[in-house]
Amino acid sequence: MKLTIGHMYPDLLNLYGDRGNIITLKKRCEWRGIDAEIKSITIDTNTDFTDIDILFLGGGSDREQKIVSDDLTLRRAKNLKSAIEDGLTLLSICGGYQLLGKYYLSSDGNKLPGIGALDIYTIAGNKRMIDNIIIDASIDGKTFKMVGFENHSGKTFLQNVKPLGRVIYGNGNNGEDGMEGTVYKNTFGTYLHGPVLPKNPEFTDMLIKKALDRKYGKNQLEPLDDSFEHLTQNAIIKRFAKK
Amino acid sequence: MDLLGVVLGKFVILGCKLTGKNGTSLPGKLALKISPNLIKDIVKGVKNEKVVVTGTNGKTTTSGLIAEILKSSGKKVVHNREGANMLSGIATVLIKNSDFFGNINKDAGVFEVDEANMPLVLNDINPKIVVVTNFFRDQLDRYGELDITIKKVKESLNRLPKDSMLLLNADEPFTASLGDDLNLNVMYYGILDKLNYGYSLSPAFEQKYCPVCGGKYVYKDVFYGQLGDYYCPKCGKSRPNLDFGALDIKLTEDGISFKIKYKDKLINIKSHLNGAYNIYNVMSSVATNILLGTPLSYIQAGLNNYRPIAGRLQTTYLKGKKAIINLIKNPIGFDSTLNMLREINKPLNLLIAINDNYADGRDVSWLWDVDIENFVSHAKINHVVTSGLRAEDMALRLKYAGIDPKRIKIINSIENALDYIPTVTNEELIAVLPNYTSLHEVNSYMKSRGVKA
Numbered sequence: 001m002k003l004t005i006g007h008m009y010p011d012l013l014n015l016y017g018d019r020g021n022i023i024t025l026k027k028r029c030e031w032r033g034i035d036a037e038i039k040s041i042t043i044d045t046n047t048d049f050t051d052i053d054i055l056f057l058g059g060g061s062d063r064e065q066k067i068v069s070d071d072l073t074l075r076r077a078k079n080l081k082s083a084i085e086d087g088l089t090l091l092s093i094c095g096g097y098q099l100l101g102k103y104y105l106s107s108d109g110n111k112l113p114g115i116g117a118l119d120i121y122t123i124a125g126n127k128r129m130i131d132n133i134i135i136d137a138s139i140d141g142k143t144f145k146m147v148g149f150e151n152h153s154g155k156t157f158l159q160n161v162k163p164l165g166r167v168i169y170g171n172g173n174n175g176e177d178g179m180e181g182t183v184y185k186n187t188f189g190t191y192l193h194g195p196v197l198p199k200n201p202e203f204t205d206m207l208i209k210k211a212l213d214r215k216y217g218k219n220q221l222e223p224l225d226d227s228f229e230h231l232t233q234n235a236i237i238k239r240f241a242k243k
Numbered sequence: 244m245d246l247l248g249v250v251l252g253k254f255v256i257l258g259c260k261l262t263g264k265n266g267t268s269l270p271g272k273l274a275l276k277i278s279p280n281l282i283k284d285i286v287k288g289v290k291n292e293k294v295v296v297t298g299t300n301g302k303t304t305t306s307g308l309i310a311e312i313l314k315s316s317g318k319k320v321v322h323n324r325e326g327a328n329m330l331s332g333i334a335t336v337l338i339k340n341s342d343f344f345g346n347i348n349k350d351a352g353v354f355e356v357d358e359a360n361m362p363l364v365l366n367d368i369n370p371k372i373v374v375v376t377n378f379f380r381d382q383l384d385r386y387g388e389l390d391i392t393i394k395k396v397k398e399s400l401n402r403l404p405k406d407s408m409l410l411l412n413a414d415e416p417f418t419a420s421l422g423d424d425l426n427l428n429v430m431y432y433g434i435l436d437k438l439n440y441g442y443s444l445s446p447a448f449e450q451k452y453c454p455v456c457g458g459k460y461v462y463k464d465v466f467y468g469q470l471g472d473y474y475c476p477k478c479g480k481s482r483p484n485l486d487f488g489a490l491d492i493k494l495t496e497d498g499i500s501f502k503i504k505y506k507d508k509l510i511n512i513k514s515h516l517n518g519a520y521n522i523y524n525v526m527s528s529v530a531t532n533i534l535l536g537t538p539l540s541y542i543q544a545g546l547n548n549y550r551p552i553a554g555r556l557q558t559t560y561l562k563g564k565k566a567i568i569n570l571i572k573n574p575i576g577f578d579s580t581l582n583m584l585r586e587i588n589k590p591l592n593l594l595i596a597i598n599d600n601y602a603d604g605r606d607v608s609w610l611w612d613v614d615i616e617n618f619v620s621h622a623k624i625n626h627v628v629t630s631g632l633r634a635e636d637m638a639l640r641l642k643y644a645g646i647d648p649k650r651i652k653i654i655n656s657i658e659n660a661l662d663y664i665p666t667v668t669n670e671e672l673i674a675v676l677p678n679y680t681s682l683h684e685v686n687s688y689m690k691s692r693g694v695k696a
Contacts, residue, residue, distance in 0.1 A: 063390055067452075131605075198611075
């Protein structure tokens, strides 16, 4: 078995250790004897996403986000939207998450279009939300805790689409409605950096399973020894989720 | 001068001494509250040139070298050697070095200044020379992103008098671009040799896109990180011409040696500091002193006299086992340290201590921007201890980098980790790699155990 992991704009969107997410997807496949190939997709790469099993889209600094935004909305919106509708497994974080939505309303009142694949919109905030974050995630009827670190000023609001989870500690989508992230088909949006995948193995394995299911009709995964993963997650929960 | 702050600061310094605290910031912080112009008022009394060093990495070493050379030439120098480089730390060192009336009897001042504090303090110090080492991603959640920091530094430079000199690292594109359209006397230093050790471009690699036209930079040579000889094929912007260029570089176990090309002269330079990145620190400190008119014989003497401060490539012993301590505070610093350990080519036991206090930056995701995979595949690592508030995160990072989890032990208490590591050490060299506040804990452990460098 083999999965192809598409890494969008690795040379531009490389903030906050998000490459750790790619390392983690690859390792957790390989530890189970599943081949994992990483494909970089950047400004000059042509793809219609049909050769990709898991797609990753991160966030970047303002300047780089602008370059990405142009490439994504002007060149790739149609292909990417149809791949998402077709059930592509996609993880988007922070700036990438915002770009999948309908628009971003900047502080000077400009409406910057996203690709409109997710029924969400984002409004520039005047306070940067920077903190550890803990959520109760709920996906396909399964619930589990996730931890990460958020760093954003954009406030994202969901319309006809489900959140990834509820905030236990931190801000989440907008610091107002207690929701964090979005799930639509097999596409996930979140503000969790950290990076998110190493310390949330349930979530990572769920992404791998979805991709295997779509490609091979297989949705069982060999269990791994996740003691370090859980120690890392629990250390954060113990420190910050005081009840 | 408003003397109240000086007097208060003096008493707080005394209080810190009596209670055994290392007061490198608190006295200045309190003094500035009642005398906000204190830095400007005291610094005016420094007789000759003032130098400010800023940038992400290499500030402490570079400013330390500059100060040491000036001292070797017989000057009395005020310098924030302890690395307290925020407003409060600079105020503290000035109070310490002045009398109760705020008079300071010094010939020169060398100040390491935190990048984000540059706009607050640069015009108060009013330096003759500003040295900028490099810009890397550092403690993100405190400063916001790099672009904003650089913009602020540039704005503060713009307000300096026209005869001020700016000495920039030409090999680092962000730093070099500070000199564009700036109405100061700008000079550049960089490496003329090829210096490619086959290290891949660091994943933390920052600037690849030309600030003028957005084109993608092409590198003729990469020295480390984003430092190298680059140009933009689209608009033709390239590394600036070097006023000071290093060539004939030799790296040995005893340190580094090279020549500096300045005008039509070749100057031989030697330093006992290890690690390729120290070429930049040594070169910029020499260049600064040449510009200040320090005679060459004193320059080499100063380099010889320089001793790194605690935790910067410091060699020591833990229960009789040789250990090297080096601060790691951001991806590029961590990468360079791992490369340096690789060059030593000995079996290693590692103790990596990561805290996430405010001064460290509370986000530890940068650990994943370090190319630990490359290090693990080349180095011989026996035991690893991870420690600090984020010991678990570090252990997890090492597991995914390919270290067998059975070799990794998590001991959150840094004291206990330092007690433990020599007990599993035979022939290995111990490498203690703490981030910022973890280093304070390592230093107090050393002090309390009477361990000397």
